[in-house]
Amino acid sequence: xxxxxxxxxxxxxxxxxxxxxxxxxxxxxxxxxxxxxxxxxxxxxxxxxxxxxxxxxxxxxxxxxxxxxxxxxxxxxxxxxxxxxxxxxxxxxxxxxxxxxxxxxxxxxxxxxxxxxxxxxxxxxxxxxxxxxxxxxxxxxxxxxxxxxxxxxxxxxxxxxxxxxxxxxxxxxxxxxxxxxxxxxxxxxxxxxxxxxxxxxxxxxxxxxxxxxxxxxxxxxxxxxxxxxxxxxxxxxxxxxxxxxxxxxxxxxxxxxxxxxxxxxxxxxxxxxxxxxxxxxxxxxxxxxxxxxxxxxxxxxxxxxxxxxxxxxxxxxxxxxxxxxxxxxxxxx
Amino acid sequence: xxxxxxxxxxxxxxxxxxxxxxxxxxxxxxxxxxxxxxxxxxxxxxxxxxxxxxxxxxxxxxxxxxxxxxxxxxxxxxxxxxxxxxxxxxxxxxxxxxxxxxxxxxxxxxxxxxxxxxxxxxxxxxxxxxxxxxxxxxxxxxxxxxxxxxxxxxxxxxxxxxxxxxxxxxxxxxxxxxxxxxxxxxxxxxxxxxxxxxxxxxxxxxxxxxxxxxxxxxxxxxxxxxxxxxxxxxxxxxxxxxxxxxxxxxxxxxxxxxxxxxxxxxxxxxxxxxxxxxxxxxxxxxxxxxxxxxxxxxxxxxxxxxxxxxxxxxxxxxxxxxxxxxxxxxxxxxxxxxxxxxxxxxxxxxxxxxxxxxxxxxxxxxxxxxxxxxxxxxxxxxxxxxxxxxxxxxxxxxxxxxxxxxxxxxxxxxxxxxxxxxxxxxxxxxxxxxxxxxxxxxxxxxxxxxxxxxxxxxxxxxxxxxxxxxxxxxxxxxxxxxxxxxxxxxxxxxxxxxxxxxxxxxxx
Numbered sequence: 002x003x004x005x006x007x008x009x010x011x012x013x014x015x016x017x018x019x020x021x022x023x024x025x026x027x028x029x030x031x032x033x034x035x036x037x038x039x040x041x042x043x044x045x046x047x048x049x050x051x052x053x054x055x056x057x058x059x060x061x062x063x064x065x066x067x068x069x070x071x072x073x074x075x076x077x078x079x080x081x082x083x084x085x086x087x088x089x090x091x092x093x094x095x096x097x098x099x100x101x102x103x104x105x106x107x108x109x110x111x112x113x114x115x116x117x118x119x120x121x122x123x124x125x126x127x128x129x130x131x132x133x134x135x136x137x138x139x140x141x142x143x144x145x146x147x148x149x150x151x152x153x154x155x156x157x158x159x160x161x162x163x164x165x166x167x168x169x170x171x172x173x174x175x176x177x178x179x180x181x182x183x184x185x186x187x188x189x190x191x192x193x194x195x196x197x198x199x200x201x202x203x204x205x206x207x208x209x210x211x212x213x214x215x216x217x218x219x220x221x222x223x224x225x226x227x228x229x230x231x232x233x234x235x236x237x238x239x240x241x242x243x244x245x246x247x248x249x250x251x252x253x254x255x256x257x258x259x260x261x262x263x264x265x266x267x268x269x270x271x272x273x274x275x276x277x278x279x280x281x282x283x284x285x286x287x288x289x290x291x292x293x294x295x296x297x298x299x300x301x302x303x304x305x306x307x308x309x310x311x312x313x314x315x316x317x318x319x320x321x322x323x324x325x326x327x328x329x330x331x332x333x334x
Numbered sequence: 335x336x337x338x339x340x341x342x343x344x345x346x347x348x349x350x351x352x353x354x355x356x357x358x359x360x361x362x363x364x365x366x367x368x369x370x371x372x373x374x375x376x377x378x379x380x381x382x383x384x385x386x387x388x389x390x391x392x393x394x395x396x397x398x399x400x401x402x403x404x405x406x407x408x409x410x411x412x413x414x415x416x417x418x419x420x421x422x423x424x425x426x427x428x429x430x431x432x433x434x435x436x437x438x439x440x441x442x443x444x445x446x447x448x449x450x451x452x453x454x455x456x457x458x459x460x461x462x463x464x465x466x467x468x469x470x471x472x473x474x475x476x477x478x479x480x481x482x483x484x485x486x487x488x489x490x491x492x493x494x495x496x497x498x499x500x501x502x503x504x505x506x507x508x509x510x511x512x513x514x515x516x517x518x519x520x521x522x523x524x525x526x527x528x529x530x531x532x533x534x535x536x537x538x539x540x541x542x543x544x545x546x547x548x549x550x551x552x553x554x555x556x557x558x559x560x561x562x563x564x565x566x567x568x569x570x571x572x573x574x575x576x577x578x579x580x581x582x583x584x585x586x587x588x589x590x591x592x593x594x595x596x597x598x599x600x601x602x603x604x605x606x607x608x609x610x611x612x613x614x615x616x617x618x619x620x621x622x623x624x625x626x627x628x629x630x631x632x633x634x635x636x637x638x639x640x641x642x643x644x645x646x647x648x649x650x651x652x653x654x655x656x657x658x659x660x661x662x663x664x665x666x667x668x669x670x671x672x673x674x675x676x677x678x679x680x681x682x683x684x685x686x687x688x689x690x691x692x693x694x695x696x697x698x699x700x701x702x703x704x705x706x707x708x709x710x711x712x713x714x715x716x717x718x719x720x721x722x723x724x725x726x727x728x729x730x731x732x733x734x735x736x737x738x739x740x741x742x743x744x745x746x747x748x749x750x751x752x753x754x755x756x757x758x759x760x761x762x763x764x765x766x767x768x769x770x771x772x773x774x775x776x777x778x779x780x781x782x783x784x785x786x787x788x789x790x791x792x793x794x795x796x797x798x799x800x801x802x803x804x805x806x807x808x809x810x811x812x813x814x815x816x817x818x819x820x821x822x823x824x825x826x827x828x829x830x831x832x833x834x835x836x837x838x839x840x841x842x
Binding site: 052053054055056058059062063066079080081082083084087088091117118119121122162164169170171190191192193194195198199201202203205206208209217220221222224225227289293296297331332 | 379519657664677789790
């Protein structure tokens with residue numbers, strides 16, 4: 002019964018906030034926030050472009066919990082999976098900028114996916130107001146135990162025909178491996194899987210010799226010794242894998258991580274944005290949120306919205322430059 | 335005794351009152367959400383996850399596991415009564431389950447399904463208890479070529495299980511395969527048949543297709559029928575499976591348990607193929623296979639047992655290897671991490687209390703589900719006494735609501751309506767929706783596995799025969815595909831041999 006009533010509440014809240022957004026569009030009907038009334042005017046919907054249960058969704062739910070306590074209204078998380086999150090992002094970007102509707106952004110959607118899809122599908126930050134950066138999720142290159150690879154040199158010196166798993170087209174997993182192997186002149190065939198878990202399973206069974214996976218997913222298998230970590234793709238060593246070198250240390254220019262941030266439609270009133278930023282910061286200061294990051298091996302990256310925009314746009318330009326330089330195409334090879 | 339000690343300690347963990355309570359809570363929630371099509375266990379567990387932060391890890395996982403296998407029980411109810419399969423693994427249950435319900439034997443179908451589910455679940459738990467470490471590597475041996483071969487066998491089974499005209503079943507299946515290609519190509523990112531619509535970028539979800547074709551299509555068709563002949567609501571005769579039904583289903587339940595247990599270990603598609611295979615096996619073994627699709631009790635018993643056994647054995651890769659086999663397992667994996675427990679090869683050694691507590695809770699959960707099902711079967715079959723004029727709109731409402739909850743998107747609701755119209759037309763022109771839906775599910779698996787295999791095998795098709803499991807599956811495929819032709823050729827020869835003397839006599 003609990004499940005049902007919770008679900009209904011979520012549905013009800015969504016409907017309510019949708020109704021609010023509609024009235025706001027229609028002018029000065031009702032008491033929506035944009036009428037200069039109090040913010041928040043009722044529940045704030047946080048839309049997630051991924052299915053429930055994944056790391057993006059869990060981050061959203063944990064942040065929403067802290068924000069709800071701070072703002073004194075419910076912050077229901079609504080999942081609208083589709084097109085790597087492009088669907089949800091475009092939908093929220095088109096809503097009224099009253100602060101009642103937020104979206105959780107994955108950096109890869111802005112920085113990497115545009116390299117793999119057509120221009121009209123690509124999502125930019127232009128229609129969004131970024132509220133606050135959340136965290137950084139690192140990618141780690143792992144090798145199967147049967148391959149015998151211990152480090153990057155083993156892979157470079159291997160005469161075998163290599164296959165490497167990616168977590169899909171237009172993901173950081175694909176990009177990081179493509180750039181690294183191009184720079185290190187390693188020959189191999191990319192095999193896209195639907196997500197991290199099947200790619201990791203394929204490495205464990207030596208169906209592919211290598212794969213790049215998000216650290217949180219790969220860590221249990223690294224600890225168990227079923228897969229061997231080779232490099233991480235972050236700028237600096239990851240605190241959860243202090244003994245594993247970064248690709249940059251090994252002499253390759255591959256700065257790829259997954260970043261996440263909260264955003265609202267463009268044109269948010271300054272006072273509303275201030276309140277939202279304060280609520281996210283309050284959520285980030287809670288022990289629950291900190292413990293959550295720790296357990297999911299997420300590195301806090303709690304930078305301001307402006308810094309997020311700067312960083313992501315820089316990364317997008319960087320990736321574009323690197324793929325052009327090494328003649329890498331993420332869309333089919 | 336060394337092995338059994340932690341198992342027995344695990345029972346000690348389960349029998350603590352709080353754990354029993356959460357187990358009960360889990361299976362009740364699971365059963366209820368199973369009844370609602372669309373809202374699956376994965377979404378429910380994700381929503382309830384924050385509530386488990388404050389409780390003991392073992393208690394939390396016992397509850398979440400209960401939701402998962404409880405939902406398998408609940409899913410049967412709508413498949414049988416309303417022709418609404420909530421997930422791919424219960425599509426085949428609809429074929430005979432709904433026909434039984436129309437004959438007033440809904441109670442038989444539900445009762446058999448509950449008993450089969452209980453036995454299938456329990457057999458799989460026993461398998462999990464004793465064989466888990468041995469069979470776990472099976473999941474790792476399954477690479478892309480093995481999945482491709484398995485999906486191929488599955489699609490062949492779709493063709494053999496269809497009832498009625500073979501050619502119409504093939505047309506429907508081909509349409510299903512075509513639908514599976516909609517969406518962004520996962521290998522190149524290219525758009526296929528999406529017409530620039532982002533809502534189609536990930537392809538079409540199973541739920542709107544199944545809900546529309548089966549549920550809404552049936553409602554529309556019945557509405558038309560009612561205008562011609564006044565139809566009395568289905569009578570609800572014998573609520574319980576008779577001794578004859580039980581005897582008839584015993585073999586199906588046994589075979590379903592074994593099939594479900596082994597195929598369920600495979601991440602992705604295992605449960606669906608196991609229910610499909612169970613149905614095909616029963617139909618092949620039956621003395622008069624023409625009963626299937628018209629209300630054969632084994633046609634419910636086999637697949638329902640298999641999908642429950644598969645649901646249980648899908649815990650094996652999670653608990654022993656740390657691989658989540660499906661979306662629900664991925665969330666339970668996350669729940670374990672949040673609780674500070676790392677699922678993986680070390681789990682059984684590091685946390686025997688948790689491992690055996692969870693495994694043993696499933697014995698209890700299955701018993702609880704069986705006990706709950708018995709009075710509920712009597713209650714649920716009464717739904718059929720509701721007049722169609724009232725029941726049909728309610729069913730339509732549940733269907734649309736269910737479709738909405740998958741992605742919180744109106745687009746999926748429109749899809750249900752569209753597929754409802756298609757389903758109505760199909761029924762009117764004598765096409766079965768079953769082959770379409772199953773081919774749709776397996777088509778996606780076949781395409782991605784085949785293309786992935788060719789990448790792994792470096793384009794060498796012969797590589798399929800170089801791997802023992804895929805080679806075996808392909809041999810099975812050829813045998814199953816060719817055997818009926820050989821057999822009918824032999825029959826024809828025999829007939830011509832026996833008939834030729836008579837004709838020659840006539841000539842004389």
